[in-house]
Amino acid sequence: MNVLIILAIMTVIIIVWASVDYMLGRKKHLTATNKLKLDPENGQWSFYSEGTKFFKQYFEDLKSAESFIYVQFYIVRNDPLGKEMFQILKKKASDGVTVFFVVDALGSHKLPKSVIESLEESGVNVLVIERPKFPYLFYSFNRRNHRKISVIDGDFAYIGGFNVGEEYLGKDPKLGHWRDYHLRLSGSVVKQFYALIDWELKQSTAQTFHFEFPPVEEKGKEKFTLFATNGEHMESFFLSKINEAKESIFIGTPYFIPGRKIVQALKTACQNGIKVKILIPMRADHPFVKEAAIPFLLPLLHAGAEVYRYYPGFYHAKVFMIDKSFCDLGTANFDKRSFHLNNEVNCLFTSQELIDTVLKVVDFDLQQSEQLQLPDLTKRSLLERTKGLFAITISKFL
Incomplete structure (x- = not known):
């Protein structure tokens, strides 16, 4: 019993320390975050x-x-x-x-x-x-x-x-x-x-x-622009582009844990008749990333978004496309870590020839994938739901 009490106390101490450490570290980091967006070059x-x-x-x-x-x-x-x-x-x-x-x-x-x-x-x-x-x-x-x-x-x-x-x-x-x-x-x-x-x-x-x-x-x-961030600004950039969409939005990412703001923007796009497609892997290379994605995918499926899971292997590409006329390809995943913690850099372009080339590969990858349906997520077991609850509590670190 004494051992259990000691372990419980130690666990509480570690959680409190990690929480305070993260809060203070984040506060300091936000004073130094910036972005680098350069003028387009040929x-x-x-x-x-x-x-x-x-x-x-x-x-x-x-x-x-x-x-x-x-x-x-x-x-x-x-x-x-x-x-x-x-x-x-x-x-x-x-x-x-x-x-x-x-x-x-x-x-x-x-x-x-x-x-x-x-x-x-x-x-x-x-x-x-x-x-x-x-x-x-x-x-x-x-x-x-x-x-x-x-x-x-x-x-x-x-x-x-x-x-x-x-x-x-x-x-x-x-x-x-x-x-x-x-x-x-x-x-x-x-x-x-x-x-x-x-x-x-x-x-x-x-x-x-x-x-x-x-x-x-x-x-x-062709014109290309680099957009680099060091732990902030990537989310606001994606939000601004989603809000510009008129016809379609495509997101390809290995980790879809974007947070409420992005999900709400994508739901609004669906409600406005904009076609939203998301491609994610079926397999996971890290624990809990699949479970953490579910709370963000469910409302989008309800809103009419199409979600596909890539089956042949592991899908690790990071691509974001608006109206098949603007494309973002780089290192940022569509998750909280890339939005608020990591140093990332993406390449932005409107080259129709390159976009068409990317689209051909995307279309092929979608054909190799299976479309996710609402029952796939709503009929989860109690164990799967429990894992999902735990995953969402740590989603910013996945």
Whole structure:
């Protein structure tokens, strides 16, 4: 009995500490949140939705670098795919190319210290950012840098959903075929990535780096805009675009936990005759994310939205489309974490050719999916409902 009392007291203390830590950490963070939205720049594009093709091109571009490489991912594994990238970066650094390798402290926490030391010994500038720290340990633990961008010389820039690991090639038997969307850009838009890098380094590290970016070749007729946030402003951006919709809204995301404001805006869109489609995965790669989505999906299904679950494997793409004439593709999920905690960056464009290309892939993915019906959610067991109640209480951390 005494043991149970002690455990209960300790649990209460931990909950109170975490709550106060989060509240104070959030308050301080809000004083420093900002956004970076740059003027549109011209560019040319390539679109990737399959890991094998994406990494083949990506590694070829890394190998072709002559002066500058900036690589940033949320997750980098020390598996065969990660090791292949490490060898390329070390070789380019030893050849005199300025190389930056940037990863999130928790997303890539499994990277051995020996790997980081080996990269640094080869001349690679390694930055492990957003480490949990006092005085707001719990809050900073949840503050993640979720950006996935790369810049190679002044020639190419990458942005999208792929991280670096064998699962992104579909080699995880639990998750199966991996679906993601990623852009490879060239032309004047690469200068936007230079601005983002400067912004990123100033925010994320006390270190000062002095380097000159390679010149950018002016080419491409399509316009692209980067929109970056560091823990706020993403929700208000999505709300503003939803309210602009006249005919259709499409949301593709692995985690649909958007909060009440977004749900209300989408319900209103449905009631106004706007067609709303949402594509999410059937499989889950994290506990409780499926259960946490249900309270947000139910009112939308009642309002007439169409919800599809991707069955062939894991759907990890992050795409938001309005009226088939505006598209947002990048790193932000449609969840509270991306809206209020994470550092994210999305690419905005109205290129009809690129939108049509994305739509073809989206349509194919919808054909591979099963439409979710109200009875699928209303006829849940008591255990499933209990899990859902717990999931919604922790939804901001999922």
